[in-house]
Amino acid sequence: VPGTRVASGGLPVTTNAFVLDGVDITHPVDRGTMGRINVDLIDQVVVEMSGQDVATGPAQGAVITVVQPPGSAAFQGSLSYSNASKGLAKSLWSEDEITEMGQAVVPSVVRDNDLSLTIGGPVLEEIAWLFANVRYRAQNQRAPFRYWTDPLGGRHFVYNVTDRDLSGLFKLSLSVADKYKGVIEFGFSGARQPVFGEEVDRFRPESASRAIDKDGTMLGRGDLSYIINQDTTIDLSIGYAKNERALLLNSAGGSKPQYYDVITKYNWGSGSLNDRESANRMRAGAKITRLQDRFLGLSHHLVAGGEYETTASFSSVWKADNLIYNYSAGSPYTFGQAISPSSGNEVGFGLIGFWIAPQSEGSLEVRREVKKLGFFLQDTMRIGGRVSLTAGLRFGRTESRFPSVNKGSSGNPVSSSLGSSLITPTLGYNLYGQFTLGQWEKPIVWTSLSPRLGMSIDILGNGRTVLKASFAKLPEDLGLGYSQDLAQIKPWKSHDFLWFDEDGNGVVGTSDTYVLQSYDFRVYKGEFFRQAVDPGLKAPVIEEWTAGVEQEIFRDFTLAARYVSRRHTNLIGNVLYDPSTWAHWGDVDEAPEGWWVPFTTVVPGVDGYADVPLSLNLRSTTAPRFFERIENVPELTAKYRSFELSARKRMSHNWQLFGSFVWNRAT
Numbered sequence: 200v201p202g203t204r205v206a207s208g209g210l211p212v213t214t215n216a217f218v219l220d221g222v223d224i225t226h227p228v229d230r231g232t233m234g235r236i237n238v239d240l241i242d243q244v245v246v247e248m249s250g251q252d253v254a255t256g257p258a259q260g261a262v263i264t265v266v267q268p269p270g271s272a273a274f275q276g277s278l279s280y281s282n283a284s285k286g287l288a289k290s291l292w293s294e295d296e297i298t299e300m301g302q303a304v305v306p307s308v309v310r311d312n313d314l315s316l317t318i319g320g321p322v323l324e325e326i327a328w329l330f331a332n333v334r335y336r337a338q339n340q341r342a343p344f345r346y347w348t349d350p351l352g353g354r355h356f357v358y359n360v361t362d363r364d365l366s367g368l369f370k371l372s373l374s375v376a377d378k379y380k381g382v383i384e385f386g387f388s389g390a391r392q393p394v395f396g397e398e399v400d401r402f403r404p405e406s407a408s409r410a411i412d413k414d415g416t417m418l419g420r421g422d423l424s425y426i427i428n429q430d431t432t433i434d435l436s437i438g439y440a441k442n443e444r445a446l447l448l449n450s451a452g453g454s455k456p457q458y459y460d461v462i463t464k465y466n467w468g469s470g471s472l473n474d475r476e477s478a479n480r481m482r483a484g485a486k487i488t489r490l491q492d493r494f495l496g497l498s499h500h501l502v503a504g505g506e507y508e509t510t511a512s513f514s515s516v517w518k519a520d521n522l523i524y525n526y527s528a529g530s531p532y533t534f535g536q537a538i539s540p541s542s543g544n545e546v547g548f549g550l551i552g553f554w555i556a557p558q559s560e561g562s563l564e565v566r567r568e569v570k571k572l573g574f575f576l577q578d579t580m581r582i583g584g585r586v587s588l589t590a591g592l593r594f595g596r597t598e599s600r601f602p603s604v605n606k607g608s609s610g611n612p613v614s615s616s617l618g619s620s621l622i623t624p625t626l627g628y629n630l631y632g633q634f635t636l637g638q639w640e641k642p643i644v645w646t647s648l649s650p651r652l653g654m655s656i657d658i659l660g661n662g663r664t665v666l667k668a669s670f671a672k673l674p675e676d677l678g679l680g681y682s683q684d685l686a687q688i689k690p691w692k693s694h695d696f697l698w699f700d701e702d703g704n705g706v707v708g709t710s711d712t713y714v715l716q717s718y719d720f721r722v723y724k725g726e727f728f729r730q731a732v733d734p735g736l737k738a739p740v741i742e743e744w745t746a747g748v749e750q751e752i753f754r755d756f757t758l759a760a761r762y763v764s765r766r767h768t769n770l771i772g773n774v775l776y777d778p779s780t781w782a783h784w785g786d787v788d789e790a791p792e793g794w795w796v797p798f799t800t801v802v803p804g805v806d807g808y809a810d811v812p813l814s815l816n817l818r819s820t821t822a823p824r825f826f827e828r829i830e831n832v833p834e835l836t837a838k839y840r841s842f843e844l845s846a847r848k849r850m851s852h853n854w855q856l857f858g859s860f861v862w863n864r865a866t
Contacts, residue, residue, distance in 0.1 A: 205261075205263075207246075207248060207260055207261040208248055208249065208260060208261065208763065208765065208839065208841070209765060209837075209839030209841070209863060209865040210259060210260040210261075210741070210765070210767075210839070211260075212230060212231075213229075213230040213678070213680060214230075214258065214259040214260030214261075214675070214676075214741075215230065215258065215260040215261045215262070215263060216256060216258035216260070216261075216262045216263070216676070217231075217232045217263050217265075218262065218263065218264040218265070219236065219264075219265045219267070219386075219418065219440075220265065220266060220267045220370070220384060220386075220420065221382075221384075221420050221422060221436065221438060222384075222418045222419075222420045222438035222439070222440050223256075223438060223440065223480055223482055223508075224416075224418065224440045224480075225480070225678075226442065226478055227478050227480055227510035227511070227512055227569065227678045227679040228478060228512050228678065228679045228680055228683055229680065230678060230680065233416050233440050233441075233442040233478065233480075234388050234414075234415070234416025234442050235364065235366065235388050235390070235416070236265060237332070237334055237366050237368070237388070239279075239315055239317070239332070239334065240267045240268065240332055240368055241265055241266075241267065242266045242267055242268040243265075243266045243853070244263065244264070244265055244266070245263075245264040245266065246261055246262070246263050246264075247261060247262040247264075248261050248763075249669065249671075249743055249745050249763060250653060250667075250669040250671070250745055251651075251671075252502075252577055252589070252591060252651060252653075253502075253575035253576070253577045253591035253592065253593040253649070253651050254486060254502055254504060254575055254577065256506075256573075256676070257573070257593070257595055257649065257673070257674060257675075257676040258673075258676055259673045259674075259675060259676065259741045267330075267368065267370065268319065268330055269319075269328060269330055269370065269372050270319045270320060270321065270322075270328025270329050270330045270370070270371075270372055271319045271320055271328070271330075272320075272321065272328075273320055273321070274318070274319070274320030274321065275318070275319060275320060276316070276317055276318035276319070277315075277316075277317045278315070278316050278317075279313075279314070279315045280312075280313065280314050280315075281311075281312075281313045282310070282311065282312055282313075283310070283311040284309070284310045284311070285309050285310070309339040309340055309341060309359060310337075310338070310339045311336075311337070311338045311339070312335075312336065312337045312338075313334070313335075313336045314334065314335045314336075315332065315333070315334040315335075316332065316333050316334075317330075317331070317332045318330075318331050318332075319331065322371070325374070326373065326374060326375060327371060327372065327373050327374075328371070328372045329369075329370070329371055329372075330368070330369075330370045330372075331367075331368065331369045331370070332366075332367065332368045333365075333366070333367045334364075334365070334366050334367070335363075335364070335365050336362075336363070336364045336365075337361070337362070337363045337364075338361065338362045338363075339359055339360070339361045339362075340359065340360055341357070341359055341360075342357070342358050342359060342360045342394065342399050342405075343399070343400060343401045344357055344358065344399075344400070344401055344402075344403065344404060344405075345357060345401070347404065347465070349404075349458070349465065349467040350458075350460075350467075350526060350529040350530075350531075351458075351467070353406075353467060355404030355405070355406065355467070356404075356405075358394065358404075358405040360392070360393075360394050360396060360399050361392065361393055361394075362390065362391075362392050362396065363390065363391050363392075364388065364389070364390045365388070365389050365390075366386075366387065366388035366389070367386065367387050367388075368384070368385075368386040369384070369385050369386070370382065370383075370384045371383045371384070377426065378425065378426050379423065379424070379425055379426075380423075380424040380426070381421070381422055381423040381424065382420065382421070382422045383420075383421050384418075384419065384420045384421075385417075385418075385419045386416075386417070386418045386419070387415065387416065387417050387418075388415060388416045389413065389414065389415035389416075390411060390414040390415070391410075391411055391412065391413065391414070392410060392411040392414075393410050394408045394409075394410060394449075395408060395409045395410060395411050395446055396411075398470065402463070402464045402465045402466060403465075403466045404466075404467060405449060405451070406449050406451035406452040406467070406468075406469075407449065407452050407457075407458075407466045407467050407468055407469060407470055408449050408470055409446040409447060409448055409449065409470040409471070409473075409474075410446070410447050410448075410449060411444065411445070411446060412445040412446070412447045413443060413444065413445045414442075414443070414444040414445075415442070415443050415444075416440065416441065416442045416443075417439075417440070417441050418438070418439065418440040418441075419438070419439050420436070420437065420438040420439070421436070421437050422434070422435070422436045423435045423436075429490075430489060430490040430491070431487070431488070431489050431490075432487070432488045433485070433486075433487050433488075434484075434485065434486050434487075434488070434504075435484075435485050436482075436483070436484050436485075437481075437482070437483045437484075438480075438481070438482050438483075439479070439480070439481045439482075440479065440480050441477065441478070441479040441480075442477065442478050442479070443475075443476070443477040444475070444476050444477070445474070445475045445476075446472075446473065446474045446475075446476075447473050448469050448470050448472075448473050448518070449469070449470065452467075452468055452469035452470070453469055453473075453519060454469070454519040454520060455468040455469045455520060456468050456469065456520050456522035456523065456524055456611075456707075457469050457470065457471060457522070457523045457524070458524045458526060459523070459524065459525055459526065460525075460526040460527065460528065460529065461525055461526070461527055461533060462526075462527050462528040463528065463529070468524070469518075469520070471518075471554075471691075472516045472517070472518050472554060472556050472690075472691065473516060473517050473518055473560065474514070474515070474516050474690075474691075475513075475514070475515040475516075476512070476513065476514055476515075477512065477513045478510070478511070478512040478513070478679070479510065479511055480508065480509075480510045481508065481509050481510075482506060482507070482508040483506070483507050483508075484504060484505065484506035484507070485504055485505060486502060486503065486504025486505075486575075487502070487503055487504065488500070488501070488502050489501040489502075497580045497581065497582060498580065498581040499578055499579070499580055500578070500579040500580075500581075501576075501577070501578050501579075502575070502576070502577045502578075502591075503575070503576045503577075504574070504575055505572075505573060505574040505575070506571070506572070506573045506574075507570075507571070507572055507573075508570070508571040508572075508573075509568070509569070509570050509571075510568070510569045510571075510678070510679060511566060511567065511568045511569070511679075512566070512567045512679045512682070512683075513564065513565070513566050513567075514564070514565045514566075514690045515560070515561065515563065515564045515565075515690070516554075516556045516557075516563055516690040516691060517556055517557050517558065517559055517560045517561070517562060517563065518554060518556045518558070518610060519558055519610045520610050520611050521553050521554040521555070521556055521558075521609045521610055521611050521614055521631075521693075522551065522552075522553060522611045522613070522614070522707060523551060523552035523553065523554065523693060524549075524551055524707070525549065525550045525551065525552070527549075530547075531547065531549055531700075531705045531706075532547035532548055532549045532700065532705075533548070533549040533550040534548045534549065534550070535547075535548060536548055537699065539699040539701060539712050540699070540712065540714070541699065541701070541712040542699075542701055542712070544701070546699050546700050546701055546703060547698075547699070547700035547703060547705065548697070548698070548699060548700075549697075549698045549700065550695060550696075550697060550698065551695070551696055551698045551707055552693045552694060552695045552696065553609065553611060553613075553614035553617070553631065553693060553694060553696070554609070554691075554692075554693045555606075555609065555630055555631065555688070555690075555692050555693065555694070556609065556690065556691075557606055557607035557608060557609055557610070558607065558608060558609060558610035559607055562605075562606060562607025562608075563604070563605075563606045563607065563688075563690055564604070564605075565601075565604055565686050565687075565688060565690050566601070566602045567599070567600075567601060567679050567682035567683070567686055568599065568600045568601070568602070569597060569598070569599045569600075569677060569678065569679055569682070570597070570598050570600075571595065571596070571597045571598075571677075572595070572596050572597075573593060573594060573595040573596075574593070574594045575591065575592065575593040575594070576591065576592055577589065577590070577591030577592075577651070578590055578591070579653075584657075584660065585656060585657040585658075585660050586654070586655070586656050586657075587653075587654070587655040587656075588652075588653070588654055589651070589652065589653035589654070590650075590651070590652055590653075591650070591651040591652075592648065592649070592650050592651070593648070593649040593650075593651070594647075594648055594649075595645070595646070595647050595649070595674065596644075596645070596646045596647075597643075597644070597645045597646075597677040597738075598641050598643075598644050599641065599642055599643040599644075599677065599679075599681075599682055600638070600639070600640055600641065600642075601638060601639040601642065601682070601685075601686055601687060602638050603635060603636060603637050603638040604635065604636040604686075604687050604688055605633075605634075605635050606633060606634055606635075606636075606688070607633055608631065608632050608633055609631040609632075611707075612709070613707055613708065613709055614631040615629065615631045615632055616709060617631070617696060617713055617715070618630050618631035618632060619632070621696075621713070621715040622694075622715065622720060625720050626720045626721075626723055626724070627724070630694070630720070630723065636687040636688060636723075636725065637687075637725060639687065639725075639729060642682075642685055642729070642732050643677060643681060643682075643685075643732060643736055645674070645675075645677055645736075645737065645738040647674035647738050647740075648672075649671065649672055649673055649674055650670075650671070650672055651669070651670070651671045652669065652670040652671070653667075653668070653669040653670075654666075654667065654668045654669070655667050662751075663750065663751040664748070664749070664750050664751070665748065665749045666746075666747075666748050667745070667746070667747050667748070667749070667761075668744075668745060668746040668747075669743070669744070669745045670743065670744055670745075671741075671742075671743045672740055672741070672742055672743075673740065673741045673742075673743060674738040674739070674740050675738045675739045675740070677738065681732075681771075681829065684731075684829075685728075685731055685732055685829075687723075687725070687728060688723065694715070694716065694718060695716040696713045696714060696715055696716060697713065697714040697716065698711060698712075698713055699711060699712040699713070699714075719824045719825070719826065721778070721824075721826070722826075726778070727778045727826070730776070730778045730828060731826075731827070731828045731829070732828055732829050733828060733829065733830040733831070735831075736771070736829065736830065736831060737769055737831055738769070739767065739768070739769045739770050739771060739831075740767075740768055740769050741765055741766070741767050741768075742765070742766045742768070743763070743764070743765050744763070744764040744765075745761060745762065745763050745764075746761070746762050747759060747760055747761030747762065747843075748760055748761075755848060755849040755850070756846070756847070756848045756849075757846070757847050757848075758844075758845070758846050759843075759844070759845045759846075759847070760842070760843065760844050760845075761842075761843045761845075762840075762841070762842050762843075763839070763840070763841045763843070764838075764839070764840050765837075765838070765839040765840075766836065766837075766838050766839075767836060767837035767838070767839075768836050769831050770831070770832060770835035770836065770837065771829050771830065771831055771832070771835075772829070772830065772832040772835050773827040773828070773829055774827065774828060774829075774830050774832065775825065775826070775827060776826055776827065776828045776830075777823045777826060778826055779823065780823070784822070784823075787816050793819055793821055793822075794818070794819050794821065794822035794823075795816040795817065795818065795819060795822070796816065796817045796818075796819050797814065797815075797816050798814070798815055798816065798817050799812070799813070799814045800812075800813050801813065837865070837866070838865070838866045839863065839864070839865045840863065840864050840865075841861055841862065841863035841864075842861070842862045842863075843859060843860070843861045843862075844859065844860045844861075845857070845858065845859035845860075846858050846859070
C-alpha cells in the first residue's frame with residue numbers, strides 16, 4: 200500500500216525506515232513508503248527493531264527491509280492471471296443499512312484483472328543472472344454516489360471508479376573472477392485513477408473530483424564489491440528513488456469555483472486544487488570491511504565507511520478559479536441575512552474563501568531540500584570463541600534549505616481586488632497577486648554523534664544458549680516533515696472572508712462588501728517566518744538499552760526473552776513566541792507581565808457531586824497574537840519499557856512458525 204506507516208517499539212511512525220532491495224524508499228516528508236510494493240516480488244522481509252549497527256543508518260525505530268529474488272541458476276518463468284467480477288461478488292449490506300446511508304450506492308467490484316509475468320536465469324554462464332517481472336492490474340468498482348441535482352441545477356450521475364497500475368523490475372547480478380560482485384537494478388510503478396480514490400464518497404460527484412494523472416515511482420541502484428583478499432572487501436553503492444503524483448481537477452468542473460454545503464455535506468463545482476507533488480532520495484556510500492586476526496590478541500571485524508544523501512520534495516498547485524463557496528442547506532448565504540456594514544441594507548450574509556494558488560500551472564512551485572553527510576566506524580571483537588563485543592560510532596551532519604519561491608496571480612478577479620484592498624495594507628504586498636519570497640539557507644542544521652555498543656556471550660560454547668545486550672544513542676533522522684511546516688509559503692492555504700451580497704444575485708462580485716477574517720499575515724514576511732524555528736534547534740535523541748537470552752530447545756526451535764528500555768529526550772515542540780520582542784510566553788511564569796490574566800471560578804456540583812474550584816490564565820488583550828515556533832522543550836520526554844517472550848521454529852522451504860508475547864509500558 201503506498202504511504203504505509205507503522206508504529207513499533209513505542210516510537211512514532213516517523214522513526215522507521217523502509218528499504219527495498221538496498222534502496223531507501225522512505226518518503227522524506229511523511230516517512231511512509233514511496234509508491235507501491237509488489238507483493239509478488241517479496242522474497243523475504245527483515246525487521247530490525249533495535250540494536251542496529253552503525254552502517255544501518257540513523258533510523259531511530261524499526262528498519263524494515265524487503266528483499267526481492269535474485270536470478271536463478273537455470274532459466275525459468277511464470278505467468279499468472281486472476282480475475283474478479285461483479286458476478287463473483289455479493290453485497291452483505293442489508294436494506295435497512297442502505298436506507299440509513301441515504302440510499303447510497305453500495306461500493307461493489309465491477310471487475311478486477313491482475314496479470315503478472317516473471318522470468319529469471321543466467322545471461323552469461325556463471326557471470327551474470329537476470330531477474331525480471333512485469334505486472335499489470337486494473338480494477339473497476341461502483342462509487343457510493345447516487346443521482347443528485349445540485350443547488351445550481353446541475354445534474355450528477357452515478358459513476359465508476361477505476362484504478363490501473365503497471366509495475367516492473369529488472370535486476371542483473373554479476374560475479375567476475377571471484378573478485379568483483381555487483382548488482383544493477385531498475386524498478387518502476389505507475390498508477391492512474393480517473394477519480395482519486397481518497398476523494399470518493401457519497402457526497403462528491405465525479406465532476407467535483409480530481410484524477411490521479413500520474414502516481415509513479417522509479418528506483419535504481421548499483422552495487423559493486425571488490426574482494427581484495429579473503430580478509431578485505433570494499434563496497435560501493437548508489438541508490439535513487441523518486442515518487443511523483445499529479446492530482447488534476449476533473450475537466451467538467453476544473454474551471455468552476457469550489458462549492459461546499461455545510462449542512463448537507465455535498466461538494467460540487469470543482470475539486471480543491473490541481474496539485475503536482477514529487478519527492479526523491481539519492482544516497483551514495485562506500486565502506487571497507489576488514490577481518491584482522493591476532494591484533495592485541497583478539498580477532499577483529501572492522502567496518503568503516505561514509506555516506507552522502509540528498510532528499511527533496513516539490514509542490515506545485517494552480518487553479519483557474521480560486522473561489523470557495525460555503526452554502527447552507529442549498530442557499531449561498533451561510534449565515535442567512537444580515538445588515539451590511541457598508542450599505543446598511545439587509546442582504547445575504549455568507550462565508551467565502553479564496554485559495555492563494557495562482558491561475559496557471561508552474562506559477563507557484565515550492566521546493567524543500569535536505570543534505571546529509573555521515574561517517575561510521577565499528578569493531579566487533581571475539582574473545583575466546585564465546586564472547587563478541589561490538590563498539591561503533593556514527594557521525595552525521597544534516598542541513599536543510601528552501602530555494603526562493605515565485606508566485607503568479609490568482610484567477611478570480613475578486614480575490615486580486617480583495618488582496619489589494621484588505622491584505623496589502625497589512626502584509627505589504629498582494630497575496631493574490633505576483634510576488635517573490637527569497638531563499639532560506641540552513642534553517643535547520645544538525646550535527647550528531649551516535650555511539651553503539653553490543654555484546655553476545657555463548658554461555659555453553661555450543662551456540663544454543665546466548666546472552667545478548669546492546670546500547671545506543673540514536674539521534675533523529677531529519678526528514679522534510681519539519682520543512683513542510685517551515686517553508687516560506689504553504690501552497691494549499693486559503694483565507695476566508697465574510698460576504699455581504701449587496702446586489703442579491705447570490706454570486707460573489709466586485710460590487711459586494713467583504714470583511715477579512717482574522718489572520719496573522721506576518722507569517723508571510725521573511726523577518727517573521729524565519730523565526731518559526733529556534734536557530735539552536737538540536738536533534739531529539741533516543742537512549743536505548745536491550746538485554747536478552749536465546750535458548751535453542753531442540754533443532755531449529757528457539758525460545759527467547761528480551762528486555763528493552765528507551766528514553767526519548769530533547770524532543771521538539773511548538774511554543775508560543777513573539778517575533779517582535781523575542782519573548783517566550785507559553786509559560787505564565789516566564790511571560791512578560793500583563794500578557795496573561797488569572798481567572799478563578801467555581802464549577803457548581805450537581806447530582807451529589809461537590810463544587811470544583813477552577814483556576815486558569817486567559818490571554819490578555821495587550822498580549823501579542825499567537826505565533827508558534829519549534830524548539831527543543833526540556834520538559835518533553837518519553838519512556839518505553841517492554842518485556843518480550845518469543846518462540847521460533849524454522850522449517851523447510853523458507854517456512855517459519857513464530858509467536859510472541861509483549862508486555863510494554865509507555866509514558
